[in-house]
Amino acid sequence: MWDSVNNIWSALQQPPLMVVLYDDYGLLESVQEEVASIANPSWPVRRVSTVDEALSTPADTLALLAPADEGATIEELDGGRDRFVDRAVPVVVFLLRGGSGERALAKAPSLLSWVRSNLIDPSEQDQFDSDAAREEFIRSAGKTPEEWLAMRRRGEIDGSPESLGLTYRALLLEGPDDLA
């Protein structure tokens, strides 16, 4: 969840509801832990699976709602938004990308408009153009990242701030052996 971290943090400051899309059931727990790690550490955290369970948590608790029935949950949320207005801390709804919950959300325009600014889709936000970054590096350094690091490892790179910056960049861009 790369650049979406800041978007999650911002959404967490805006109760009562936010939605996070995720790619695979196997990633759900990890995504939930990621959101919890971005939240204010003084907030208690509860994992729940229904709207009623989410609403039964204290208003200052971070409720992580992973619905067993995503479609029905979205319909319930759409019909009961008023029940959430007193939340001091958001309820975070996790929906599987391409699942029944995301499809139901697309058909619930009023709910969608309500949560749109708090709808987090990491796949749309996490773009990094590796090829462009390598080309930029080669323009700056006159070498590939691998060539630069080989020189550094031979002690042929000076310790200037500019060289240090290029070294850190090269460490990020250095390909594995089969790609170098």
Next chain:
Amino acid sequence: MIWRELATQHEALRERGYPEVAKELRKRIGRLAVGGHCSQTFQGRLSDKTEDKRSKRTEVLIKGSQSPIGDPIPLHNLPSIEHPKLWIYALLDDREKRLLKYTVRLDGRWAADQVPFTISVELDDRLMGSGACGHPILHCHMGVDHDRRPQFRLPLPALTPWEALDWLITQLNEGHEPAPWKAPGASPS
């Protein structure tokens, strides 16, 4: 031999992936914010600059252009220090789930005499220097700055980046102590 044992422990530190490192560091930043030591926004800014799909390497840092390791976090409410700035940087190989490199660094000036200082805990990405004694893989630089002598590398036990952050902050603020003694005279554990 202690130095080789230490090097083995330092290498074992690398066996961890991005989620754990990012989450634990963010939690520490959140606690610093709750304690009034930094802006809450930094918890959400401890982001990953990039995930390079080719190299599968990921950086964890405060995005910014002030240094190769990102922007510092200005700290507050550390009375003995003026203008303390904290840098956090980690480089991970997501393909191998390995921590390649990290830096947890704090710069500031002692309020009493305005003398600058830097404390920097660093895990090197490779073996450097003469050996495990002269250049421990995980070490700490302490001094006026990075350029002036003494430029000793103090060996440290195998601390994760977040444990290094706990250690560093606790040196400056006992209120951050993560492992308080239970009582005077009691056993350490």
